[in-house]
Amino acid sequence: MPDELDVLERHPKTSEPGELMRPHNMTCFGCGPESPHGLHLEMYAGEGFSVDAKMPVQQWMEGGPGVIHGGILSSAFDDVMGMTPRLIGPAAVTAHLQVDFLQPIPVGKTLHLHAEILGKQRRKIYVEGVAHLGDPDRPVARANGLFVQIDVRAHFADHVENSAKAAEYLGGKPQL
Numbered sequence: 001m002p003d004e005l006d007v008l009e010r011h012p013k014t015s016e017p018g019e020l021m022r023p024h025n026m027t028c029f030g031c032g033p034e035s036p037h038g039l040h041l042e043m044y045a046g047e048g049f050s051v052d053a054k055m056p057v058q059q060w061m062e063g064g065p066g067v068i069h070g071g072i073l074s075s076a077f078d079d080v081m082g083m084t085p086r087l088i089g090p091a092a093v094t095a096h097l098q099v100d101f102l103q104p105i106p107v108g109k110t111l112h113l114h115a116e117i118l119g120k121q122r123r124k125i126y127v128e129g130v131a132h133l134g135d136p137d138r139p140v141a142r143a144n145g146l147f148v149q150i151d152v153r154a155h156f157a158d159h160v161e162n163s164a165k166a167a168e169y170l171g172g173k174p175q176l
């Protein structure tokens, strides 16, 4: 992370601590309630510049016998960490994501995910993630990511027609 950072301020219209946050997109793999095969993460704004979510580790998420697949864990981090930019302003997309897998994560447990903005420089937002199984002092995974703020309309302009929600987006509702 660079030394010279911008001052962080919560966006006046962002969710209050404890409040459920709006999904990225209704069919987002991570948080979209209408995603047919998604994680269906419900994210809550935390104190400061943080976001929390809980994810029951289900059978279909299995990688090695009885434990979570690393890609599912990475997706969960990506999505929860990718929600933190909403606390300070425009949406951001993942430019870089690094995950440390510290312990096997068993099917049947509930994974607690916490993401927090460490700093921002221009459009770059540096975010860390940590996951545990109920005891915050015993993390089972950690992540670090760089998220870059975008102009949502311009960024998705060439792709929005492929969205499951294309008709709504192209009809101007919801606003991209």
Ligand SMILES: CCCCCCCCCCCC(=O)SCCNC(=O)CCNC(=O)[C@H](O)C(C)(C)COP(=O)(O)OP(=O)(O)OC[C@H]1O[C@@H](n2cnc3c(N)ncnc32)[C@H](O)[C@@H]1OP(=O)(O)O
Pocket (backbone or CB within 6 Å): 024, 025, 078, 079, 082, 083, 091, 092, 093, 094, 095, 096, 121, 122, 123, 124, 146, 148, 150, 152, 175, 176
């Ligand atoms: C309806 C609501 C929807 C809401 C939409 C939100 C959905 C979020 C979903 C969860 C998160 C995801 O999965 S997002 C999906 C996965 N991610 C993506 O598809 C992103 C694909 N990549 C890109 O589109 C692009 O590379 C961008 C936007 C990340 C950056 O391109 P750009 O806009 O041209 O900007 P660029 O000048 O290159 O970079 C800006 C600054 O970031 C730095 N930078 C860029 N990439 C990197 C990198 N990998 N590692 C280090 N640094 C980097 C640059 O050096 C520069 O620093 P400096 O010069 O300022 O120092």
